[in-house]
Amino acid sequence: MDSQGKESLHDHNETSEQSGEQLDSEGENEIQEEETLELELQTGVDNPLPLAVQSQNAKVFSGDTPAIGMVFDSENQAYDYYNAYGRFLGFSIRKSKMVIRKDKTVTRRVFCCSKEGFRCKHPRGDPMRPRPVTRTGCKARLGIQLQDDAKYSINEFVEEHNHVLAPPSEAHMLRSQRKSQDPQTGSIESILSLIREEAGESPNANPGDCSNYVQRWCYETLKRAEEDKKRIRELSAELHRERRQCAAYREKLHMVLKDMEDHTLHLSKQVESVVDNMKDVESRRTKRKT
Numbered sequence: 001m002d003s004q005g006k007e008s009l010h011d012h013n014e015t016s017e018q019s020g021e022q023l024d025s026e027g028e029n030e031i032q033e034e035e036t037l038e039l040e041l042q043t044g045v046d047n048p049l050p051l052a053v054q055s056q057n058a059k060v061f062s063g064d065t066p067a068i069g070m071v072f073d074s075e076n077q078a079y080d081y082y083n084a085y086g087r088f089l090g091f092s093i094r095k096s097k098m099v100i101r102k103d104k105t106v107t108r109r110v111f112c113c114s115k116e117g118f119r120c121k122h123p124r125g126d127p128m129r130p131r132p133v134t135r136t137g138c139k140a141r142l143g144i145q146l147q148d149d150a151k152y153s154i155n156e157f158v159e160e161h162n163h164v165l166a167p168p169s170e171a172h173m174l175r176s177q178r179k180s181q182d183p184q185t186g187s188i189e190s191i192l193s194l195i196r197e198e199a200g201e202s203p204n205a206n207p208g209d210c211s212n213y214v215q216r217w218c219y220e221t222l223k224r225a226e227e228d229k230k231r232i233r234e235l236s237a238e239l240h241r242e243r244r245q246c247a248a249y250r251e252k253l254h255m256v257l258k259d260m261e262d263h264t265l266h267l268s269k270q271v272e273s274v275v276d277n278m279k280d281v282e283s284r285r286t287k288r289k290t
Helices: 003-010 014-020 028-043 075-089 182-199 207-289
Strands: 021-023 093-101 106-113 141-146 152-158
Touching: 075 093, 075 106, 075 141, 075 152, 106 152
Parallel strands: none
Antiparallel strands: 021 093, 093 106, 106 141, 141 152
């Protein structure tokens, strides 16, 4: 590294910050604009924000409207705040332009309405089945910039939309609103931890490992379910056969019992006839003797 590069690492003035920042989509003009803004804040050319506004804490959205100077601990916190604001009003957001340093630190970020810009034209002309319009050139946005205390503050806010907002009953279906909320995220993490333990994998297993285990588990579960269904069908058929055999045995037993009853009745009549005959013979013998 040359001497100029070493100076830029140890020098914290405005020139070193300019050399360390890169543009994601705006080009060199964005760096110049940021330098001008920082110079204005340092020299007092532009009126600084009131202390009451600078100290506003927008960590959690509570139905208020974003304001210039709101402070966030991180870029993600600002995104979550604007996303909650979008859900409250009925629009989806996405990340847009940003400015980063060589150390990958984001110094500026813009969150815009998902309907910002326009869809590119189809390379082969008008499609046969055009999709619904999702980009209307909406200008609504929220911009943040990095402060000296490593926090982010709102430096740009456009409130107006040029499209119809979603009703509250449908706001949860918007793209940026479909992400899991904190309780759901905790439940999902618990499920993933349980899956890792059941799979015998380390707690640091990546989502791909969990996905493979879930796929194997689903396949084995479906396989067992098919085997269970097959076994149930076999047992049902066997039970049906047993019932038919039982019915046949019952019918045969009924016939045997009926035959036995008839035979018993016949024997009873024969015995009764024999007894009557013996009585008649005895009576005749008695008469002859007398």
